[in-house]
Amino acid sequence: MKIVDARVVLTSPGRNFVTLRVETDEGVTGLGDATLNGRELAVVGYLRDHVVPLLLGTDPHRIEDTWQSLYRGAYWRRGPVTMAAIAAVDVALWDIKAKVAGLPLYQLLGGASRERVRTYGHASGRDLPELFDSIRARLAEGYPAIRVQTGVPGLERVYGVHHLSAGHGVTPDGARPVVEDWDTGAYLRSLPGVFDAVRQEFGPELVLLHDAHHRLTPIQAARLGKDLEPYDLFWLEDCTPAENQDGLRLVRRHTTTPLAIGEVFNTVFDYQTLVGEQLIDYVRSAVTHFGGVSPLRKLFDFAAQHQIKSAIHGPEDISPVGMAAAIHLDLAIHNFGIQEYAGHTALTHEVFPHAYTFTDGYLHPGEAPGLGIELDEELASAHPYEPAYLPINRLQDGTIHDW
Incomplete structure (x- = not known):
């Protein structure tokens, strides 16, 4: 062949x-x-x-x-x-x-290690009532775990909040990314109260996650992790830019909140210190950005030696092809943790017909040979590329900050 x-x-x-x-x-x-x-x-x-x-x-x-x-x-x-x-x-x-x-594909990776793949969904709101409505909507869809993002007092555009985030797009002239704003102090002051309110409303058993999206210094991340300990998070994600791997030592010393890192990583070399010293609890890389199934499987085997689990990145900009590959890996590996699943538009599902299913908050890759996914090229050609960027982030004095 x-x-x-x-x-x-x-x-x-x-x-x-x-x-x-x-x-x-x-x-x-x-x-x-x-x-x-x-x-x-x-x-x-x-x-x-x-x-x-x-x-x-x-x-x-x-x-x-x-x-x-x-x-x-x-x-x-x-x-x-x-x-x-x-x-x-x-x-x-x-x-x-x-x-x-x-x-x-999962059969070629050693066969199934579980019957289905647990997921988490995204909930967000500008204020607590809106956030609670969003959490209820995700629960109604069957998600067993919820990532909670919320507005920050005094900020107009905030990552992860549907009505406040620029999300995906360009300025009206089509030339530049949209700008979001940030205030770390306001965020650190407000977030523990948000999780306290969520716990009071939904109880202690709901699995909760949060994404700090690389915006904190190590000492700020340590403070946040410690402040969130009473609310029993499944994890705190990307609490500080992980290029500074030494910084995770400081975070780890000061909090027992589990840590998830890695969606912007591209190879196992980015993880050597973090995994080798058990500075994190979940590895977050995507099949699409990590070189494929082959190296990601090797990363999971490396992580397993240190009791670290998988948590493959699964946003809307990972196509159904990348999502299908992730689900096959999730089903096969032993040290599976959880799968992010933001879902796709109905039109995206038409362009990429697939065998994988989402039922009651769990995914399964299906039994079709291969990935179990196709591409309708005629329909794809009817929806050509559109220039778009992720947003950028600036502090209130105009300084560029991590997005």
Whole structure:
């Protein structure tokens, strides 16, 4: 079997998605997700101009060899653009291999370690009544765990709050990202009271999570983790920019609130200190941004040696292709923790018909051979790419801050 064609499909059924379609001389095709939110065209160019020509004529079954060739052969290693491109190839080849075997991908990864995959959903509100309504809506959808984000007094646009966040888009002239604002002091003062109110309203058993989104220094993160201890969070996510891995030592010394890190990481090298010293409890990387199924499985095996669990990143800008790959991994690995599932628009589901299901707050990849996902290219072409960025963040004096 040989690869005879590989092409990139760029579509925007509500969000921009980059998909690699790999075809073999025996008519078996595979799909991979290469979406990099706000930098989609950079990955498109990397794939079309540099990766696809290297794939033609190669054996699609040599997944590990292909991965190593693309990673080591470029000389310039790592980085989100490179790793998203490699991820698309890796996932597409796993899709092909599993289809040839006539099995769902999770069976090639060792078979199921559980019957279903637990998820968490997103709830947010500008104030407590709105937040409570959002939590009730997620509970009605069956989610067994809820990520809680809320407005901060004095701030007009805040990450994670649907009505306050710029989310995904550009300024009216289409040239620049929308700006959100931030005040760390106001956030640290208000958030413990929010969780106290949520616990009083919904009780002690509801599984709660929170995302600080890289905005705190290590000492601020330590204070927040300690302040939130009475509310028994499942985790505090991205409490401080994790490039400063030494900073997590300080956080860990001062709080027992579990920590989740890694959605912006691209390789296992980003995790060496954090995992080796057990400074975190959950690894958050996505199949799409970490180089695919192959390296993410290796990361989970590394983490398992230190009693650290998986928590694959699952926002709206991971396409259903990337989500399907994540669910197969979730079902197979032993040290599964939880799966983020933000869902997709109805139109996105039409562009990417899939076998995976979401029922009563749990996912299952289905039993279709391969990933169990297809791409309707005709419908995809009817929704072309639209320039869009993630927001940027500024303090109240105008200083650029972590978003």
